[in-house]
Amino acid sequence: MMAIALLLGGLIAYFQLPVASLPNVSVATIQVTAQLPGADAQTNASAVATPLERQLGQIPGLTQMTSSSAPGFVQIALQFAPSITPQEAALQVQSAINAAQGSLPSTLVSPPTYRITNPAETPILILGLTSKTLPLTTVDDYAESLLLGRLSQIPGVGLVTIGGQQQPAMRLEVDPTRLSAHGLTMEDLRTALQRATIDAAKGTIRGARQSFGLSTNDQLDTRVDFANMVVAWRAGAPIRMSDIGAVAIGPASTQLAGWFDRDPAIILNILPAPGANVIDTVQRVRAELPRLQAALPKGVSVNIVSDRTTTIRASVADVRTTLMLTIALVVATIFVFLREPRATIIPGVAVTLSIIGTFVVMRALGFSLDNLSLMALSIAVGFVVDDAVVMVENIMRHIEDGAPPMRAALLGAGEIGFTILAISISLCAVFIPLLLMQGLVGRMFQEFAITVVVAVLLSVVVSLTVTPMMSAWLLRARAPDEAHGRVYLALERGFAGLSSLYARGLDGVLRHQKLALGAMALTVLATALLFVTIPKGFFPTQDTGLLAGITEASADISTAGLAARQKALVDTILRDPAVASVASYIGAGATNPSPNQGRMFIALKPFGHRGADGGAQQVIARLGRAVQGIAGIRLYLQASQDITIGARASKSQYQFTLVDADPQELALWSGRAVAAFRALPGLTDVTSDAGASGPQLRIRINRDAAAELGIAAEDVDTALYDAFGERPATKVFNALNQYDVILEVAPQFRADPDALNGIYLRAASGAQVPLSQVAAVETDAAPLVINHQGGFPSTTISFNLRPGVSIGTAVAAVNKVRAQLHLPVTVQSAFQGNAAAFQTALSGQSMLILAALVAVYLILGMLYENAILPLTILSTLPSAGLGALLTLLLVGRPLDVIGIIGIVLLIGIVQKNGIMLVDFAMEQQRGGATPAEAIRTACLERFRPILMTTMCAMLGGVPLMLGSGAGAEIRQPLGYAIVGGLAVSQLLTLFTTPAVYLAMARLRGRDRADHAASGPKNAMMENAQ
Structure with missing residues (x-):
């Protein structure tokens, strides 16, 4: 009943678990x-x-x-x-x-x-609104009136931003010469405009028997209404807006533009709410899109530019397949070693129940089906199968000795139960440091660690209950005259040959123990040396199928010039065979801080349709070469990631920030830092967010001359703002929206610095005074963007890494440059974003591994009530670390947080083999064998079980190592570490562990070994007595 309840509960929980790419650590x-x-x-x-x-x-x-x-x-x-x-x-x-x-x-x-x-977060869904028949101002009006509100109300949507906004507005474009000829100023026009159109309360007439609401035609509605508006009355005749300029309906800002592929478009970026499940949110949005499309005019199309969940679903589906493949491979391995179908079924059922039962706990703890949790289950398969295999093997031994199946199940479970418990507790101890880790990495891997621990603990329960029960029902003794099949005999010959070969090698090691101990010492030194020298990384760069780009032109570029260059970039990018679609926009706004910059999102085709060189980094490199010929603009690309660290979007993946209260000093040292960083051979795309200085006209007021005429500095500012600020003077209201009324001089009168000659001010006498009479104009430069961090001026230098360069190498090089620059104490500097997270993770790598070793040592010390014996078991670990590091080095992978987790997992896997050897040897010693005889017998008797459990664990890593497609870059380092670590460990520890065991036996003395190292079972029984 327990097994059925676990199975049904797990299946129900599985279908209720949300799907995500990674655990939510925002x-x-x-x-x-x-x-x-x-x-x-x-x-x-x-x-x-x-x-x-x-x-x-x-x-x-x-x-x-x-x-x-x-x-x-x-x-x-x-x-x-x-x-x-x-x-x-x-x-x-x-x-x-x-x-x-x-x-x-x-x-x-x-x-x-x-x-x-988070403004730096990648949109989960990008929509492009286009129309062949309607102006973009109308398309934008529908987007803001209808789509924006409906989309924002969908559960899970945190923010919808608009790129290339074309919000409609009434634009009053004034001829300053005609305005001045009528004795009027821009401020006169603004005041008249505000008085002429208003939508205010009027009150109610309330009589004894009836009430009347009041309404007036106080609001100007149409372009004709504004053109006929009376600005002033001169010489008995009205001066209308049409007399001094023109009225047009256009976008509220002329500096914004957007495109979907090559078509003008309004871009909607949908970002998730904190903690929202991305898959569910996008499903809800896509379900709403047909209704939204039906509510729009026929000429407006809603196009999906990018859907981040496409690769998330593919990634999770790949890990699911990996999990199923791992279970199949492990069960097949068990069959190869046990060569008994019935005996194979039992561990297979135990693995299935343990994994499926884990879903119940995952659901209760609010976990998701993501890359890390499913990877944890894939690796856990190799752990949980050991308990069932050890139990089945022990029960089969009793059956072969003549005990009835039921009696054999009871005897086997009683004998091996505590060993299984001890092994599992020591394995869980490995994950204690992971559970206590702080910061982003710690929060992310807590779900991984808990998932593995739960699977292991469930396997203990299943192995002590379900496995003996199934063994009693399924296992039977083989008849004396029953012949084995050809497959059985062939496998038996193979295993016998391996055992014989191992026995000869083992005997050689026992004769030359010093050489074995020397080899182990060299392994420890080589592991430490590799750990120090191997390139370090933070988190594998994901291929999410979406590239984020920032474009930048010269500081003095016009909107039209920037638009032409942006379209040229898009045209080149769309020719790439791996690119599916592009959303891009330009102009300063909520999604883009600078007027000389643009944004771009490039959606790649599905993995199977990109070609052999269709990886995200390969596409980035190819596009970088393709757009080099486009003059006057630069494109910075990076692959969008599922983990967003920091809140500032940058042109490159890694950031380094300088902060100084003095802007001039900051500009000096940030310039030197940028130049030094660009000289580093491992860095590329080095750039700064310090806005390039654009040309600025500085109007210097002659305060004495202005005061003589009764003109204040405020009057000058107001006149300039009215003329050139695209100033919203008032609003037009309708039933669905409200629109700005923009006051400005006509475009032809603000095309160059001479436009200032057409600005007039009113003196105290009422006379019109040209601006040039009270002010002088100078040409200057001013930054387009000013950045602060912590309230102080800051400059963030961003950079990418050249192929083959790790972030660890880059951080070391940057720190060396920082020391060589000799920054003054007033200039504070630090890494930000991914680089800062790497530093935090790097500082904890050694402590994490050390903490895992200490945890295992303490648990083993308590179980064995001995301080020396656990060292024999821990001696098996350096070879695993050496294998993991060598494998990562050979395949050109840095040691990142995924690789570190792999090494921590190896501690748990390898120490189980050590426990099996030491337990068996101790049992032999209690039977009167010498330490040498005991460890030799233990090695030969446990050779097959150790080989089988190691193979099972390795097969848990092989699908991860060989995986491809979405999310493979996250899974592969774990697979490399586990497979490489186990391969080297299996080769070395079967020979070095006996030598270490004998060395420890000599250190403790025979009598002390017989009592203090009597094994966890006997030690606890003696304590109970």
Whole structure:
């Protein structure tokens, strides 16, 4: 009944488990945005970003605060400690924004807003809205009025951003010459506009018997209404808007544009809410899309540019296949060794129940079916099968000695039960350090460790209950005259030959124990040397089927020039055979901080349709070469990853940040750092987020001359803002939306610096005064973007790695350059994002392995009540580490966190073999054998079981090692470490362990060995007595 309950419960839980690429390890991240159209980056940094940062920086639990100030726009990203929930963080952020409100400019379009989302995170779904018949302003209107709200309400959607926004607006384009000829200024026009169109409350007439609501035609609605608007009255005649300029309907910002492939488009980027399941969220969105498409005009098409769940599903499906293949291979291996179908069925059932039963606990703990949890189960197959095999082997021995099956099951379970328990407890001890790890890596691998531990503990329960029961029913003694088949005999000859070969080698080792001990010492030294020298990595770079790109042109480029170059890039990229579609957009906004930059998302075809050289990194390299011929723009590409570390999007994968309170000093040293980094041979795509300085016209007011005319500095700023700021003067309201009314001089009057000659100010006398009379114009340069970190000016240098270079090597090179630069104490520097996470993971690698060894040693010491005997078991471990490191080195893989987990797993696998040898040898010694006789007998008797369990564990790693397709880059390092480690360990430890055992026996003395090392079972029985 227990087995049936475990099976049914596991199957139900399996279908209820959510599917994901990796465990959810996100932290609360909030994006704060504020808009001040017309303001340059410096004004936004000082007047908007700084007051907000002053208040936001006081929030408890805040771990990182970065901001980008660009013309017209400020974006602040906040990340919090893992203990802070997104809802708690949001309340604190809102309070800080309210506290800063009084220090912010009154000309902000609206109060600062915040969203619980990470601006650096990759969209889970990208949509492109196109139309062959309707203008993009109409398409955008439908997107913002209909789609944005409906999509944002779908459970799991955290934020929907718009790329290439074309929000419709009424644009009043003024001829400054005609305006001045009528004795009017831009401020006169703005005031008249605000007074002429308004949608305000009018009240109600309430009589004794009837009430009347009041309504007026106070709002201007159409382009004709605005053209006929009376601005002023001169000489008994009205001056209308049409007399001083033109009215057009166009986008609210002329600096934004977007494309789906080669077609103009509105791009919708859908980001997940914190903790949301990506698969479920995308399913809900895709289910809603047909209804949204039906609600749009026939000329508007909703195109899916990229769906991140496609590769996630493929990746998880591959791991599922790997798990099933591993179980099949392990069961086949058991059959090869046991050569008895009935005996093979029993471990197969035990493995299946243990794995399926684990799903119940995973569901209860809120885990998901992801790459790590399914990899944990694949590896656990090699662990859990050992318990059942050891139990079946022991019961079969009793049956062959003449005991009835039921009696044999009871005897076998009683004899071997504690050994199984001891082995499993020591194996679980390996994962204690993983469960206690902190930081992102620790949180990610806790799910991995718990999954393995649960599977192992369930296998103990199954092996002590279900396995003996099935053995009593299925196993039977072979009749004396029953002949074996040809397969059985062939396998028996093979195993006999291996055993004979091993016996000869073992005898040689026992005759030359010093050589074996020397070999073991060399293994320890080689392992330590390799561990220090092998290239180090953080986390394998995934091929998610999506490339993220940032484009950058010169600081003085026009919107039209940037658009032409962006389209040229897209045209070249679409010719690549691995590319499926491209979404791109340009212009400063919520998804792009700088006006001379653009964004690009390149969706790749499914793995099977890309060709032999269709890997993400290969495509990036190929596209980089293809676009080199496009002048005036540069493309920075990187593969989108499932793990987002940090909240600042950068042009390359790794970041290094300089912070200084003095912007000039920061610019000096960041420039030197960039030059030094570019000289490093292992780095490529080295770039800085310090916005390039664009040309700026600095208007210097002659305050004396202005004061004489009654003109204040505020009047100058207002006149310039009215003319060139694309300033929303008022709004037009309708039933579904509201639209800005933009006031500006006509395009032909703001095309070059001479446009300032057409700006007039009103003196105190009422006369029109040209700007040139009270101010001089100078040409200057100013940054397009100003970045802060922690409230101080910062520059982030980002870089990619050249092929074959590990992040460990790069970090060491950068640290060397940092030391050579001799940065002043006022300049603080640190790695950010993935590079910072690597440093944290690297600092814990040695401690993690050491902690696992100490945990195993303590558990074994308690079980054996001996401090020396566990060293014999631990002596088997260096060879496993050597094999894992050598294999990673041979295949050109760095030692990353996945490889480290593989080495930790090897500690658990290999020490089980050591326990089996030591237990058997101790049993022989209690029977009167000498240590040499005992260990020789143990090695020969346990040779086949050890070979079988090692093969089972290796076969758990082979599918991971040989896997391809989605997610293979995560699975392969684990497979390489396990297969390589077990292969070398199997070859060495079967010869070195006997020598170590005898050395320890001589160290302890024969009498002490007979008592203190009497084995975990006898030791605990003596304590009980």
